[in-house]
Amino acid sequence: MKKNNSDVSGIVLLSKQAGLTSFSSxxxxxxxxxxxxxxxxxxxxxxxxxxxxxxxxxxxxxxxxITNFDKTYIALIEFGSETDxxxxxxxxxxxGKIPSKEEVEAVLPEFLGEIEQVPPAYSALHVDGKRAxxxxxEGKSVDLKARKITISSIKLLDFCEKYARIEVxxxxxxxxxxxxxxxxxxxxxxxxxxxxxxxxxxxxxxEDAVSDEAQISSHLIDMNQEVASLCGMDSFVLSSRYIPDxxxxxxxxxxxxxxxxxxxxxxxxVAVFYPSGQFGxxxxxxxxxxxxxxxxxxVIPYSGNAEKSCDLKIYxxxxxxxxxxxxxxxxxxxxxxxxxxxxxxxxxxxxxxxxLSQKKKGFVPGVLTFTRSLRGYKNPESYEGxxxxxxxxxxxxxxxxxxxxxxxxxxxxxxxxxGSDFLSMLADKxxxxxxxxxxxxxxxxxxxxxxxEIKQIAAGLDFTLDTIDAVIFEGERVSSSRIRHCVLxxxxxxxxxxLLKPFELDCTGFFWQREGERVIxxxxxxxxxxxxxxTYQTRVSFYNFSQKSGEAQKTSAAADCTLENxxxxxxxSDNLISGFxxxxxxx
Numbered sequence: 339m340k341k342n343n344s345d346v347s348g349i350v351l352l353s354k355q356a357g358l359t360s361f362s363s364x365x366x367x368x369x370x371x372x373x374x375x376x377x378x379x380x381x382x383x384x385x386x387x388x389x390x391x392x393x394x395x396x397x398x399x400x401x402x403x404i405t406n407f408d409k410t411y412i413a414l415i416e417f418g419s420e421t422d423x424x425x426x427x428x429x430x431x432x433x434g435k436i437p438s439k440e441e442v443e444a445v446l447p448e449f450l451g452e453i454e455q456v457p458p459a460y461s462a463l464h465v466d467g468k469r470a471x472x473x474x475x476e477g478k479s480v481d482l483k484a485r486k487i488t489i490s491s492i493k494l495l496d497f498c499e500k501y502a503r504i505e506v507x508x509x510x511x512x513x514x515x516x517x518x519x520x521x522x523x524x525x526x527x528x529x530x531x532x533x534x535x536x537x538x539x540x541x542x543x544x545e546d547a548v549s550d551e552a553q554i555s556s557h558l559i560d561m562n563q564e565v566a567s568l569c570g571m572d573s574f575v576l577s578s579r580y581i582p583d584x585x586x587x588x589x590x591x592x593x594x595x596x597x598x599x600x601x602x603x604x605x606x607x608v609a610v611f612y613p614s615g616q617f618g619x620x621x622x623x624x625x626x627x628x629x630x631x632x633x634x635x636x637v638i639p640y641s642g643n644a645e646k647s648c649d650l651k652i653y654x655x656x657x658x659x660x661x662x663x664x665x666x667x668x669x670x671x672x673x674x675x676x677x678x679x680x681x682x683x684x685x686x687x688x689x690x691x692x693x694l695s696q697k698k699k700g701f702v703p704g705v706l707t708f709t710r711s712l713r714g715y716k717n718p719e720s721y722e723g724x725x726x727x728x729x730x731x732x733x734x735x736x737x738x739x740x741x742x743x744x745x746x747x748x749x750x751x752x753x754x755x756x757g758s759d760f761l762s763m764l765a766d767k768x769x770x771x772x773x774x775x776x777x778x779x780x781x782x783x784x785x786x787x788x789x790x791e792i793k794q795i796a797a798g799l800d801f802t803l804d805t806i807d808a809v810i811f812e813g814e815r816v817s818s819s820r821i822r823h824c825v826l827x828x829x830x831x832x833x834x835x836x837l838l839k840p841f842e843l844d845c846t847g848f849f850w851q852r853e854g855e856r857v858i859x860x861x862x863x864x865x866x867x868x869x870x871x872x873t874y875q876t877r878v879s880f881y882n883f884s885q886k887s888g889e890a891q892k893t894s895a896a897a898d899c900t901l902e903n904x905x906x907x908x909x910x911s912d913n914l915i916s917g918f919x920x921x922x923x924x925x
Contacts, residue, residue: 347395407540757782
């Protein structure tokens, strides 16, 4: 066995066996991974079995950040007898009648929604610095006050003789033992919990868990952006040049990150990733005096070369100006196109193909784009919204085959750069060798430099300028403005033809609330365009975490989506798929 393996970090979905405490169940994880640094995100009583989400190594810092997940249990209630512990480990203290199936079914709806619940006396809750269970074992009594909890769903699965099997989805802090007691009380009798199995913790499911110690090391999951999304957190990539600032705890500023920190109007936690994809920790974003305040949650030190990259290398404009562009790319020379690229539509793809075709000459293909459409920067009050989110835009560029992207947060300082100086900097800092643009392209201060002037600049800076014709579809030029107009006209068929895929609303960062087994709702966040108010037939994509495959699995389901004043309501024909909503496609 390896001892004190300080380098191992990750997530294990562990299937706890009945008869073991949650703490003792971690022994197998420690042995398998050779580490003592493990923690779980929610205790299970020793008589219970089911899912434990175990965090290993540096990810133990995440324990307080994901303990608020709701959970699902399958519980077996035994009516007619109550024990002092409210579970099978205690002594019988009360006897009562056996209710009918109809009586049990009749009272279950009374427990839906926000209710008050008195925790069991035998619990780990602290009273005057001591556990309540320890006080009771000393022969003393404890007075535990009722606490508010939320039951999002409860249903009777089976009823036989004196036993009822129920499935419950509930908030953090819910005691199923107390729930069994209270259900019996509503039926004018007593009961205790005979068996308990936890089947879900947030997006993580028991069916994806492992119990064999030999399987644990092969099922250790890294923290990545998909898992962060599953945990309900936005993900942001740290710029390479600011890695030392971040790891040394210097004041956080939005320019340290590739993405724009748009205020969500509420406090939220953000997962930070280094350019290499390594998880870097958690920061807290919250509104403050009309701006966004950033503070540290915790930091995981960077272990690697700042130049190590993912398949798409991302730079900020500040990095380019500061000479932080890849020396390897610069030596080869780059082919480039510049624009908002809001949607990657047919017109954009013509530009992309021109840039990518230069790979045969040895040039490295890339894109210079913006955190949002330039129209949104220039006319924020009348702008309807972007066709795609920034994360969708980056994913489009990655899937198109580009090797790097320069993401510019269009500031007042950037807007003052003269067009000739802008292009000169790209030629000097990146070794620009090829530029593809449409005939109406212009750049620089007030857009004063158009294609005529750029042609002269290209000759002086020794790069090739290629003018790409506009793409005409059904008699009109394809543009992001046209797509935006079609979305607002509910013409999703034409939108799909111009984008070569359906219009898709990115739901990253949306907080969804259940309104029953088949309905969830949320308030829209971000700068992306919304169709007009109304009800639409949509396809909803979910992230579900599978430890067996080691990846976040994507599933989907049809749903009616109702939009009203920025509020979304999804109604499913079948039971709601578990997991986090990734996106909504409109057809």
